[in-house]
Each structure stands twice: as C-alpha cells, then as structure tokens.
Amino acid sequence: MRRAALRLCALGKGQLTPGRGLTQGPQNPKKQGIFHIHEACSSIHVNHVRDKLREIVGASTNWRDHVKAMEERKLLHSFLAKSQDGLPPRRMKDSYIEVLLPLGSEPELREKYLTVQNTVRFGRILEDLDSLGVLICYMHNKIHSAKMSPLSIVTALVDKIDMCKKSLSPEQDIKFSGHVSWVGKTSMEVKMQMFQLHGDEFCPVLDATFVMVARDSENKGPAFVNPLIPESPEEEELFRQGELNKGRRIAFSSTSLLKMAPSAEERTTIHEMFLSTLDPKTISFRSRVLPSNAVWMENSKLKSLEICHPQRNIFNRIFGGFLMRKAYELAWATACSFGGSRPFVVAVDDIMFQKPVEVGSLLFLSSQVCFTQNNYIQVRVHSEVASLQEKQHTTTNVFHFTFMSEKEVPLVFPKTYGESMLYLDGQRHFNSMSGPATLRKDYLVEP
Numbered sequence: 345m346r347r348a349a350l351r352l353c354a355l356g357k358g359q360l361t362p363g364r365g366l367t368q369g370p371q372n373p374k375k376q377g378i379f380h381i382h383e384a385c386s387s388i389h390v391n392h393v394r395d396k397l398r399e400i401v402g403a404s405t406n407w408r409d410h411v412k413a414m415e416e417r418k419l420l421h422s423f424l425a426k427s428q429d430g431l432p433p434r435r436m437k438d439s440y441i442e443v444l445l446p447l448g449s450e451p452e453l454r455e456k457y458l459t460v461q462n463t464v465r466f467g468r469i470l471e472d473l474d475s476l477g478v479l480i481c482y483m484h485n486k487i488h489s490a491k492m493s494p495l496s497i498v499t500a501l502v503d504k505i506d507m508c509k510k511s512l513s514p515e516q517d518i519k520f521s522g523h524v525s526w527v528g529k530t531s532m533e534v535k536m537q538m539f540q541l542h543g544d545e546f547c548p549v550l551d552a553t554f555v556m557v558a559r560d561s562e563n564k565g566p567a568f569v570n571p572l573i574p575e576s577p578e579e580e581e582l583f584r585q586g587e588l589n590k591g592r593r594i595a596f597s598s599t600s601l602l603k604m605a606p607s608a609e610e611r612t613t614i615h616e617m618f619l620s621t622l623d624p625k626t627i628s629f630r631s632r633v634l635p636s637n638a639v640w641m642e643n644s645k646l647k648s649l650e651i652c653h654p655q656r657n658i659f660n661r662i663f664g665g666f667l668m669r670k671a672y673e674l675a676w677a678t679a680c681s682f683g684g685s686r687p688f689v690v691a692v693d694d695i696m697f698q699k700p701v702e703v704g705s706l707l708f709l710s711s712q713v714c715f716t717q718n719n720y721i722q723v724r725v726h727s728e729v730a731s732l733q734e735k736q737h738t739t740t741n742v743f744h745f746t747f748m749s750e751k752e753v754p755l756v757f758p759k760t761y762g763e764s765m766l767y768l769d770g771q772r773h774f775n776s777m778s779g780p781a782t783l784r785k786d787y788l789v790e791p
C-alpha cells in the first residue's frame with residue numbers, strides 16, 4: 345500500500361540526516377541531523393530563491409514584460425540537448441542548496457507566515473518547498489557559460505512530505521536544504537529538508553520528496569536533463585531508492601479505483617454500510633436513513649473559486665505551490681467545519697500535477713470529507729479549471745489530506761456508488777499513513 349506523503353512522526357535527533365549521501369564540504373551538514381548556527385552563513389535568503397529563478401528563466405516582475413520575455417525564450421531552443429548522452433553528468437552536491445527563512449530576525453517576514461494560533465502557516469511552507477525544488481533542478485542542469493536556462497522545469501508530483509517535529513514556531517529562523525537525488529530521462533527526484541532553530545542548533549522538522557519534469561524552452565515538449573552520478577555508497581542508496589520510488593508510483597496508480605474494482609473486503613465494507621442505512625420499517629432499497637452520529641458525505645463539502653491572475657505564474661502556468669496552498673487551506677476549513685474543533689494536519693498524500701493551470705483560467709476547488717475514524721478526518725480536494733470562454737471543466741489535481749481533530753468526529757456515509765469509491769479511496773489513503781495512533785497532540789501544523 346502507498347505510504348502517506350506527509351506524515352507526522354516522532355523524531356529523535358539524528359532520525360533525519362540533512363544532505364545525507366552528500367560526500368563532502370559545506371554540502372555535508374552534520375550527520376546527526378543538526379546544524380549549528382554558525383554553519384548557517386552559506387544559506388541564501390528565501391526571497392532570493394524567486395529572484396534567482398526569475399534570472400534563470402528570464403522572467404520579469406511585470407506582466408507586459410513577462411509575456412515578451414516568455415516569447416523570447418523560444419530563442420533558447422537551440423541550447424536544448426538532442427540526447428541525454430550529450431549532457432555532462434552531475435553530482436548530488438552540484439545541486440545542493442541551503443535557504444534561510446529568517447522568521448526570528450525579520451518580523452515583517454513573519455507576518456506572511458503567521459496563523460492566528462501563533463504557529464507557522466503550512467501552506468506558505470508548501471509554496472517555498474515548491475520554488476526551492478525548481479531552483480535545485482536548475483542548479484543540477486546549469487549551463488556554466490549561460491545565465492539563462494533553455495529548460496522549463498515544472499512540478500509534476502509532491503511524492504511525500506514527512507513532518508518530524510512538533511509545532512513550528514513563527515519566532516525562530518527556519519532553514520531549508522535539498523538536492524537532486526535521482527534522475528530519469530526528463531524527470532528528476534528532489535529531496536528537501538527543513539530545520540528550525542532551537543537554541544543555537546537547527547533541528548530537523550520536515551523531510552520532502554518532489555518530482556520535477558524538464559520541458560523545452562516554451563514548455564511544449566519534454567527536454568533531457570543531465571545524468572546524475574552517485575559518488576558514495578550512501579548516494580548510490582539514494583539513487584536506488586529513487587528508482588524504486590518510480591516503480592512504486594506506477595504500481596500504486598495501476599490499482600486505482602478508477603481502473604480496477606474494489607477488493608472483496610472493500611466491497612463488503614461498502615455493502616455493510618449500505619445495509620446499515622436502510623430503513624427497517626420499509627422493505628425497500630430506496631428509503632435510506634442516516635445512522636446516529638453520522639453525516640451524509642454529500643453534506644460535508646466546501647467549495648472555492650480562484651481567478652488565476654498573472655501574479656503567480658511561471659511559463660504562463662500557475663505555480664504549483666500556490667495551488668497547494670489554496671487546496672490545503674480549503675481542506676483545513678472543511679475539516680474544521682466537519683469536526684467542530686481545531687484540526688491538525690497529520691498527512692498529505694501524493695499531489696500529482698496532472699494538467700497545468702493556465703493564467704487567466706478559473707480554478708474551482710471542491711473539498712469533501714471522504715473518510716473518518718475516531719479523531720481522524722480524511723479530506724479530498726478536487727481541482728478543475730475552465731477558461732473564461734469555454735464552459736468545459738478539466739481536472740488538474742486531486743489532493744488528499746489527513747487531519748486529526750481535538751474531539752472524536754462523526755462517521756461519514758456515502759449514498760451513491762461514486763461516493764462509495766471516494767470513501768474507499770479515502771480509506772486507502774488513511775490506511776497508508778503509518779501509525780496514526782502514535783501521533784501526539786503537540787505535533788501541530790496549522791494552515
């Protein structure tokens with residue numbers, strides 16, 4: 345079964361090894377998973393990540409110049425490699441970056457990340473991870489003689505994010521690091537970690553794996569990426585894991601309920617739920633009665649609409665991080681309204697960017713509770729786009745979030761066959777989360 349993508353785990357120092365597998369120098373932070381404060385000096389400021397990206401893709405800060413600049417990217421086509429063999433291999437440390445988010449020392453920056461409960465907005469962290477992942481891939485594919493890159497790198501998948509620390513403080517500096525850990529022909533796996541300052545040490549709080557895909561200068565077709573050469577047994581293990589991850593993703597998608605019937609056990613679950621909603625007074629399959637302490641799935645929905653303005657775009661596509669933040673915040677509100685108390689996110693399952701969201705489109709987000717158990721609420725967010733001219737809607741993403749509520753929550757009951765499939769899918773995502781019972785209340789992550 346597929347592992348949950350964002351998982352809260354009890355973490356002892358040393359459970360994560362930042363930059364693990366990297367062989368030397370400043371790229372090899374302490375194996376124990378802790379940075380000392382004086383080691384933070386080589387980091388770039390979080391605001392510079394986007395400046396650097398702008399420079400690399402040749403984007404402007406205003407829309408009119410940006411459109412022109414994107415047109416000019418056509419000229420970069422000639423720099424694209426005809427085959428992967430024509431590209432020089434890179435090492436993991438070539439793409440290694442450290443980024444500082446100085447929440448402690450820059451109060452004006454803190455405002456952007458602050459929740460009303462005085463914790464860090466997790467949606468903002470998702471956005472930063474997305475931008476960092478793209479920058480890391482550009483470092484891997486850097487052409488040393490050119491300032492701009494002919495590649496358009498897009499986020500394809502948030503494979504997993506493991507939270508490893510209790511609540512994130514908005515008053516302590518945060519540090520990110522990451523590097524490319526595996527490459528295919530046109531795709532790259534990126535591993536990133538996040539640390540927060542405690543005393544004079546940066547301690548691990550989050551571990552993330554994204555998959556990015558390289559496209560040509562105009563983002564119209566695939567483009568080759570530089571090969572990756574592991575340099576040590578640790579790096580070889582990371583690379584091998586990347587290969588296994590690819591196989592695991594294929595296997596997981598082939599058993600999707602969109603392709604295959606539910607298992608016998610799952611069918612029994614659904615039938616028993618159906619029987620428990622039949623009205624004993626009428627011998628009929630049609631009269632349905634909601635059991636006590638339960639909610640019909642259709643009554644657990646929240647929806648939102650975004651008009652996709654140019655502000656958050658790359659290659660005329662809306663940033664993946666922005667989409668993740670919007671979906672996450674809607675899911676949080678859905679869990680809050682369903683459970684009637686404050687929810688804490690415990691898992692984010694793989695977020696697949698199936699289709700781009702074009703600047704100017706309408707983005708419809710639809711969030712729904714699809715499975716519950718004890719204090720846990722499994723929320724699914726479906727996102728689709730429509731252009732202003734055409735009425736036709738296209739699915740771009742499906743997000744799965746697991747929340748833990750302060751109180752026990754009602755059961756959710758499907759009425760239709762389609763809702764039953766949503767229920768089973770939610771259950772699969774919930775069960776793929778390892779050890780929810782071990783999660784503690786102080787492992788808080790807010791919207």
Ligand SMILES: CCCCCCCCCCCCCCCCCC(=O)SCCNC(=O)CCNC(=O)[C@H](O)C(C)(C)COP(=O)(O)OP(=O)(O)OC[C@H]1O[C@@H](n2cnc3c(N)ncnc32)[C@H](O)[C@@H]1OP(=O)(O)O
Pocket residue numbers: 394397398401403404405406407410474475478497498499500501527528529530531532555557559566593654655656657658661662663664665696697698699700701
């Ligand atoms: C006022 C003006 C303002 C302007 C501001 C401008 C500022 C710019 C600078 C600041 C930038 C900062 C923002 C950071 C941007 C972040 C990037 C994004 O968000 S990007 C936006 C958000 N993202 C999007 O919009 C992306 C939307 N999605 C897509 O476009 C497509 O689905 C696709 C391209 C990702 C794949 O298309 P598909 O037809 O399937 O392609 P192929 O069959 O050719 O396969 C190619 C390779 O991909 C692999 N692979 C594929 N899928 C997966 C997967 N799920 N899982 C794993 N792997 C996957 C597949 O195995 C193969 O690998 P390999 O064997 O070659 O190694």
